[in-house]
Amino acid sequence: MKRFIYLLVIPLVLVACEPKPKACLDWDDTLEAGTTLTLSSCSEDFEFLTWEFSDDRGYVNNSVERIFEEEDDMSVRLTAYSDGAYRSDIVTFPYKTSFRYIDRMEVVGESNFSKLELRMEGGAWSGNDAKGVFTESAPYIVYVWPTEEVIIESRRTGGFSVYGFKNGSEVFLGKASFNFESYKENPMTLETNTGLKVEVYWTFRD
Amino acid sequence: MKSGLVLILLLALLAPFVSPAQDSTKVRFFVKGSADFWITIDGKLQPLSNIQRITPGEHAIEIWSPMHLKHKGIIDVPKEDSVSFYQELKQDPEYVAYLFEMDKYKRKIFLGRTAPIVVAIAGVVTSPILYFSRKSWHEKTVIEDFKYEYFSGDASGAENTRARYQTANALFFTSLGMIAGGIASYTVLHKWVANLEKPLYRQENPFTFEAFEIGLNPTHRVPQFGLTLNF
Numbered sequence: 001m002k003r004f005i006y007l008l009v010i011p012l013v014l015v016a017c018e019p020k021p022k023a024c025l026d027w028d029d030t031l032e033a034g035t036t037l038t039l040s041s042c043s044e045d046f047e048f049l050t051w052e053f054s055d056d057r058g059y060v061n062n063s064v065e066r067i068f069e070e071e072d073d074m075s076v077r078l079t080a081y082s083d084g085a086y087r088s089d090i091v092t093f094p095y096k097t098s099f100r101y102i103d104r105m106e107v108v109g110e111s112n113f114s115k116l117e118l119r120m121e122g123g124a125w126s127g128n129d130a131k132g133v134f135t136e137s138a139p140y141i142v143y144v145w146p147t148e149e150v151i152i153e154s155r156r157t158g159g160f161s162v163y164g165f166k167n168g169s170e171v172f173l174g175k176a177s178f179n180f181e182s183y184k185e186n187p188m189t190l191e192t193n194t195g196l197k198v199e200v201y202w203t204f205r206d
Numbered sequence: 207m208k209s210g211l212v213l214i215l216l217l218a219l220l221a222p223f224v225s226p227a228q229d230s231t232k233v234r235f236f237v238k239g240s241a242d243f244w245i246t247i248d249g250k251l252q253p254l255s256n257i258q259r260i261t262p263g264e265h266a267i268e269i270w271s272p273m274h275l276k277h278k279g280i281i282d283v284p285k286e287d288s289v290s291f292y293q294e295l296k297q298d299p300e301y302v303a304y305l306f307e308m309d310k311y312k313r314k315i316f317l318g319r320t321a322p323i324v325v326a327i328a329g330v331v332t333s334p335i336l337y338f339s340r341k342s343w344h345e346k347t348v349i350e351d352f353k354y355e356y357f358s359g360d361a362s363g364a365e366n367t368r369a370r371y372q373t374a375n376a377l378f379f380t381s382l383g384m385i386a387g388g389i390a391s392y393t394v395l396h397k398w399v400a401n402l403e404k405p406l407y408r409q410e411n412p413f414t415f416e417a418f419e420i421g422l423n424p425t426h427r428v429p430q431f432g433l434t435l436n437f
Contacts, residue, residue, distance in 0.1 A: 058356025
């Protein structure tokens with residue numbers, strides 16, 4: 001008789017011992033718009049995940065590849081299910097989507113130019129007097145954002161060029177090219193032919 | 207003297223090949239009864255064999271076989287080398303009653319003990335299989351419902367999966383019910399089965415006065431023969 005009862009109880013114990021899944025998202029507050037993102041989670045003890053985005057798109061996968069075409073305030077509801085889907089855990093994560101914008105250019109080194117200019121597709125921006133020695137703590141700065149909104153187009157290859165001005169004529173100092181789909185470093189760096197260290201920063205819209 | 211001895215020796219050697227005198231007839235008995243049967247001729251118990259040597263003429267004969275009634279009759283043995291004698295014995299009505307009782311007894315044992323155990327074991331064996339099947343279909347149901355909500359407007363896939371999950375669910379709980387029902391039935395009927403009186407058939411050999419019993423082996427639940435010797 002006892003053996004029968006054990007056989008009845010064992011499956012119930014096995015079910016009870018199954019770990020409860022834990023849904024987890026540890027993304028940044030802002031995700032880049034206009035590029036293909038692979039979104040993954042830090043969930044544990046799950047069999048499968050469902051993703052429900054606030055733009056009414058749903059996915060069943062451990063990670064999601066998608067493109068946010070617009071800048072928006074969004075949220076995602078992630079549900080982690082156990083084996084058999086009898087147990088689940090839900091986490092809702094609010095986030096923003098934003099394009100990458102050129103923020104500023106910082107230059108470190110010794111310069112004898114009257115000004116330095118950053119050029120990209122979409123515009124050219126120059127700063128004040130560039131004569132002198134510029135350090136990490138006091139670099140030469142050319143601001144772009146928020147006066148102008150220059151989007152880094154992630155779906156294309158691009159770059160920036162740096163020019164110096166001396167005695168009314170411009171001098172080409174260097175050019176950097178990137179595949180913005182894969183290159184996400186911030187800042188983007190360039191060493192000019194005159195030994196200046198150029199860093200171009202980008203930012204998301206707040 | 208010598209020739210006399212040779213003659214005697216020759217006769218002795220040929221003796222086995224010479225037919226005996228026809229003072230008895232070989233009677234081969236075909237008795238429809240049990241495997242063994244006992245015969246008395248004129249009240250005298252014959253050796254256990256279906257072939258007997260009987261002197262020609264009329265004799266009182268009695269034949270008995272276990273689980274059958276004793277047959278009394280007359281046998282007219284002709285003066286021949288061998289003859290056959292056929293006799294069908296009537297089955298003992300008490301033995302027939304015993305067989306009916308035994309059937310009833312076995313049915314009660316089956317309902318009170320065998321069936322609950324078989325049902326419970328069937329439940330124990332099938333429930334883990336059905337548990338995993340149910341689990342798998344539940345997972346598919348959740349996924350199909352989600353897909354229906356977000357991907358497609360066709361509900362047939364989700365409905366089909368849900369129907370299969372419901373079937374798997376019903377089967378799983380049925381298997382649990384079988385375990386619970388089997389154990390409960392066994393527990394409730396255990397004492398009733400233990401108190402069941404097992405049928406017994408007892409008969410005595412009318413010639414040797416040996417008694418035998420047919421009962422049911424309490425361990426293996428199969429009929430068993432017992433022999434009681436009376437001295």
